[in-house]
Amino acid sequence: MAQLKAMSLTSSINLACYGPKRNTSLHPGNLSCSRKLSPFQELSGRASSLHGHAIVSNGGSITLAPNSQGIQAVLSSEREMEVSMATKGGGLRGKLNKVVLAYSGGLDTSVIVPWLRENYGCEVVCFTADVGQGIKELDGLEEKAKASGACQLVVKDLKEEFVRDYIFPCLRAGAIYERKYLLGTSMARPVIAKAMVDVAREVGADAVSHGCTGKGNDQVRFELTFFALNPELNVVAPWREWDITGREDAIEYAKKHNVPVPVTKKSIYSRDRNLWHLSHEGDILEDPANEPKKDMYMMSVDPEDAPDQPEYVEIGIVSGIPVSVNGKKLSPASLLAELNDLGGRHGVGRTDLVENRLVGMKSRGVYETPGGTILFNAVRELESLTLDRETIQVKDSLALKYAELVYAGRWFEPLRESMDAFMEKITETTTGSVTLKLYKGSVSVTGRTSPHSLYREDISSFESGDIYNQADAAGFIRLYGLPMRVRAMLERGV
Numbered sequence: 001m002a003q004l005k006a007m008s009l010t011s012s013i014n015l016a017c018y019g020p021k022r023n024t025s026l027h028p029g030n031l032s033c034s035r036k037l038s039p040f041q042e043l044s045g046r047a048s049s050l051h052g053h054a055i056v057s058n059g060g061s062i063t064l065a066p067n068s069q070g071i072q073a074v075l076s077s078e079r080e081m082e083v084s085m086a087t088k089g090g091g092l093r094g095k096l097n098k099v100v101l102a103y104s105g106g107l108d109t110s111v112i113v114p115w116l117r118e119n120y121g122c123e124v125v126c127f128t129a130d131v132g133q134g135i136k137e138l139d140g141l142e143e144k145a146k147a148s149g150a151c152q153l154v155v156k157d158l159k160e161e162f163v164r165d166y167i168f169p170c171l172r173a174g175a176i177y178e179r180k181y182l183l184g185t186s187m188a189r190p191v192i193a194k195a196m197v198d199v200a201r202e203v204g205a206d207a208v209s210h211g212c213t214g215k216g217n218d219q220v221r222f223e224l225t226f227f228a229l230n231p232e233l234n235v236v237a238p239w240r241e242w243d244i245t246g247r248e249d250a251i252e253y254a255k256k257h258n259v260p261v262p263v264t265k266k267s268i269y270s271r272d273r274n275l276w277h278l279s280h281e282g283d284i285l286e287d288p289a290n291e292p293k294k295d296m297y298m299m300s301v302d303p304e305d306a307p308d309q310p311e312y313v314e315i316g317i318v319s320g321i322p323v324s325v326n327g328k329k330l331s332p333a334s335l336l337a338e339l340n341d342l343g344g345r346h347g348v349g350r351t352d353l354v355e356n357r358l359v360g361m362k363s364r365g366v367y368e369t370p371g372g373t374i375l376f377n378a379v380r381e382l383e384s385l386t387l388d389r390e391t392i393q394v395k396d397s398l399a400l401k402y403a404e405l406v407y408a409g410r411w412f413e414p415l416r417e418s419m420d421a422f423m424e425k426i427t428e429t430t431t432g433s434v435t436l437k438l439y440k441g442s443v444s445v446t447g448r449t450s451p452h453s454l455y456r457e458d459i460s461s462f463e464s465g466d467i468y469n470q471a472d473a474a475g476f477i478r479l480y481g482l483p484m485r486v487r488a489m490l491e492r493g494v
Contacts, residue, residue: 091121098123098205099236100196102222103153104137105144107261108211111250112238113148114257116209120236126150127199129192130157132275132333148259154199159275162191163332166411167276171375172320173423174383174395175403180353182372183406184277189218190411193225200233207234214240217358221409228412269296275336277349277369288354288364299340299368303347303441310439312446313342315378317434320427322375336371343370347441358408374443378434381445385453386430395426 099116103109103126113124126145130138138155145153166187177183196208208226212219214237223235244250254261270282278299284290294302316324323329325338343349349370357363383392398419405416432450436443459468 091117091119093119093241094121096120096122096207096234096236098125098203099207099209100125100127100200100203100205101150101208102192102196102210103128103141103145103150104211105141106211107247107250107254108239110144110148110259110261111244111254111257112209112211113145113150114259115238115242115253116236117149118257119241120207122207123151124149125152125154125199125203125205127196128153128155129195130155130159131162131188131192132159132337133273137273144260149257152203154203156195156199158191158195159333160331162188163275163336166191167336167372168321168332169420169423170402170406171322171372171379172427173402173420174376174380174399175406176376176399177403177407178353178355180351181355181367181407182277182351182369182376183403184274184367184369184372185218185272185279186221186407186409187276188272188274189221189409190225193222194229194412196222197226197229197233200230205233207236209236209238212237212239215357215359215361217407217409220358221411224409225412273298275333275340276372277367279368280366281363285364285366292352292366296366297350297368300344300350300370301347303350306345306347306440310437311342311346312435312437313339313374314433314435315375316432317379317382318431320379320383320423320430322378336375339371339374343374343438343443344368346370346438348438348443349373350441374436374438377436377443377445379430381434381448382430382432382450383427385432385448385450385455387426388454391426395423398422 096116099120099122101109101112101116101124103113105128109126113126116122116124126141126148128138128141141155142153170183170187175183177186199205200208210219210222212222219237219240223237226233226235238244244253251261253259268283269280269285272279280292280296285292314326315322316327316329322332322335325335325342330338349368349372351367351369352364353367354362354364383395387395402416402419402423405411405413405419410416429452430450431452432448434445435447437446456467
């Protein structure tokens with residue numbers, strides 16, 4: 001197996017895997033672009049640098065590279081010659097220089113690598129984002145990418161950025177889609193797509209690609225982010241182009257191109273996991289009348305099997321953003337991970353939802369969001385102390401639109417950004433702590449406190465007080481009810 005050698009972007013060595021940018025010319029009827037790649041002058045201020053660390057292969061080991069270093073790799077001479085010969089001419093559908101592929105190592109993306117090389121005569125840089133899907137899903141990716149024909153694998157740890165810049169703003173906004181869905185997959189796609197744009201800039205790619213089907217929401221979420229951050233990138237969506245119609249076709253294609261894919265033809269659940277949630281679709285869930293199987297769940301125990309004793313947890317919140325668990329301050333990703341473990345032990349956060357997809361059809365999914373469910377309840381309950389009635393009503397109405405925008409992949413749209421500024425301002429005083437009781441799948445609020453609380457015991461008490469004179473209520477009721485009295489007088493002829 002050829003080895004990948006990590007090199008700095010500042011190196012003056014010319015790498016074969018990083019040839020000069022070329023004009024792109026694709027066959028009619030397909031995606032086309034007949035212009036030179038832009039140096040991203042217009043977008044250099046918008047497309048932010050990659051956060052965290054980048055991981056590149058180095059002699060079969062995994063190496064962390066800081067932000068200031070570019071991520072480059074060159075294959076050994078034998079492999080380099082193979083890639084050069086495979087990409088020298090155009091493909092069956094046209095010619096691209098280099099494509100950054102959103103890569104998971106599963107069947108679909110493993111097959112996409114040789115398909116891109118065959119159809120577009122391009123080099124393929126596989127990109128994997130670590131958004132908390134678990135170490136098992138990252139194991140062996142280097143070997144899989146190489147075996148599929150990729151010239152490079154880049155893995156980015158985006159967990160902290162994901163929670164801090166995407167999950168927590170949605171949490172602060174109270175965004176929830178169609179009464180139940182806490183937007184786990186919807187929030188993850190823009191952070192992944194943004195990182196793909198950044199990597200494409202660093203490696204000199206002229207295109208990006210994803211393995212989303214033509215029936216789902218994710219194709220929209222990825223591509224709207226690409227459009228917003230670099231409209232000059234070509235986008236290749238194989239599921240909208242190729243003749244592969246399902247898993248069996250994909251397995252046959254993999255065998256034909258000597259791509260090792262450890263799968264069977266047996267139908268399984270389609271799952272998407274990140275630090276916020278785990279979703280389950282497909283198999284028996286495609287019939288909304290079927291109850292999910294007990295062994296399907298992975299993040300949470302069955303509420304019936306949860307501990308017989310409740311557990312209490314205190315969430316500290318500053319300006320609508322969670323900062324601590326039981327008095328212990330944690331980073332965003334660490335805080336969420338701890339609550340996932342805690343909520344999962346008590347069977348918290350299971351949701352069975354039939355939702356309306358963006359593309360028009362209905363779909364059924366089952367979601368596990370243990371930590372997110374705890375946080376959502378905590379923030380909402382603290383707002384009951386710190387926000388007045390009119391503010392809560394306006395915030396809740398905007399939260400519906402906010403959730404709609406996120407679900408539709410319009411994260412980088414000015415409207416969402418403006419709404420986010422409103423949410424940040426309106427929750428400035430939402431600071432305090434909330435205590436919740438977790439018991440057999442339920443989350444109950446048992447206490448809440450805030451230095452900015454609008455609740456006054458001396459006013460709300462049933463005992464007499466100096467601030468609120470109960471006799472004043474009579475005049476208020478007469479004025480408040482005046483329209484009703486006038487209508488009744490009209491109907492009675494008074």
